[in-house]
Amino acid sequence: MxxxxxxxxxxxxxxxxxxxxxxxxxxxxxxxxxxxxxxxxxxxxxxxxxxxxxxxxxxxxxxxxxxxxxxxxxxxxxxxxxxxxxxxxxxLNRPAASPPVLHAAAFVADSLFSLLDRELTAAGLDDVAIIEHSYAEIMGELERGGTDAVFALCLPLDEARELARAPHVAFRPLFLTEIMLAGSSRFIRPGKGAFSLERVAELPVAYYNDAVLNWIVRDMFRDCPLENVITHASNLTRIANYLTAGKAVTFTDSLSVFLSQPDERLAYAPIEGAARFCMGFAHRSDEAPDAAALAYVERFEACFRARCAAYLADPAHQPAA
The missing domain is CATH 1.10.10.10 (Winged helix-like DNA-binding domain superfamily/Winged helix DNA-binding domain)
Incomplete structure (x- = not known):
């Protein structure tokens, strides 16, 4: 114990x-x-x-x-x-070095770091303190300045381009991904092609309540709003139960599908016209960032690229330089 x-x-x-x-x-x-x-x-x-x-x-x-x-x-x-x-x-009497501190959007902490848990442990990258923030809090910190924090965040492509152009921010995009559909065989049959937005809008949906994901989903379905949302909460267990019981579908993304362990109870399908977003790291460019956090990010990026080389081989998943 x-x-x-x-x-x-x-x-x-x-x-x-x-x-x-x-x-x-x-x-x-x-x-x-x-x-x-x-x-x-x-x-x-x-x-x-x-x-x-x-x-x-x-x-x-x-x-x-x-x-x-x-x-x-x-x-x-x-x-x-x-x-x-x-x-x-x-x-034996020397104090242990403090773990690096990374400030992350909740969606990033709950998905990317969990999916890469085994690889990060093997690479000695599991000794990190992750402090979760909302997207608004992260953007506010980057705008105000006065911080040496390094942030991990995901954001829609237009917002990622704006952040990359911001004179006071250094943004290191890591990968691009697109929204996909996940559900049981009741709703999804592998190899049957992409779902239209209109078809998805008619299905019972249970999905994660996160500010950025909400933003992406609302924009995706602005012309055909979701008609049957069963649950919209940050309770991953409840959402998973709806999926495996065949009561609803949910939204995932292509990287999560790539990294997920096979589960015979679930299938995945692309969505026509699906929104895409970017995950990366950011800090103020006019102030010295936390050196330990920045060193951790560099090692994390190397670990990610090694594990996800096949995913990044698709140009659609490569962020613009």
Whole structure:
């Protein structure tokens, strides 16, 4: 049992939300959720139930809270007791280097970093603190200045071109991707071609609530609005349940499809006239960026290009220089 999982559990119990707990712990929401799910499997019981938009502790969860806090307190007491015995000099007494800090749009943290989890771990790139922000917050920080932060964000192509032209911003585009459709065989049969926007608009849809994705979807369907939205929320588990039960389709993108593990319950299809967007890294060009974060970005880009060489071989996925 990992102390990290107990920390995430107690944070979620106190905050009543995986999203709020992840923000407090400086990790992605999906990473925190996965750690809690692994703890539930290890203990053999459910610790949380959904109560509307909030998490509710189960009886097992309520019973675990004091024990988890006791374990974490014991860990801290042990570290404090050993500190006086640490050698005054030498490698064991040198403080560990702080992990690099990357500021990311929630959609990027929940998708790209999770999909590349295995590769990033193998490359030693999993030791990074990811602080999530809304798209508006990131753009505001880049506009105001006075920050050395490095941001990871995705945005529509027109906005990416404008950001690349901004005199006060250094923008490093990494890849382009396009919206695709995902669903069960009830709705999608592989090899049957692309769906028209009009056809998609008639289907039951469950999709992720993110400011940039909302913007992209609204623009895609401006002439034929979605007629049957079953859920539009940041609850990935609920959306996945709708998909696998054959109750709805959802929106994904070509890179996510490329990186996803095969799942016989799901199929994917292109959409005619689908919106495309760009993912990249940005920081102020008139101020010195966080050196550790920038070094991390360079290593991340190298790891991404190695893993996604086949994806980037398609010119449609290559950002303009």
């Amino acid at each position: 990992r102390f990290e999982a107990l920390e995430y559990f107690t944070a979620a119990a106190e905050q009543g939300s995986f999203t709020a707990a992840a923000r407090q712990q400086f990790v992605s929401q999906q990473g925190l959720s996965k750690a809690v799910a692994a703890l539930e499997r290890e203990l053999g019981c459910r610790l949380f139930e959904r109560d509307g938009a909030r998490l509710r502790l189960t009886d097992a969860g309520r019973a675990l809270v004091p024990h988890a806090r006791q374990c974490l307190a014991a860990r801290d007491d042990l570290a404090a007791a050993m500190r006086p015995f640490a050698r005054a000099a030498g490698p």
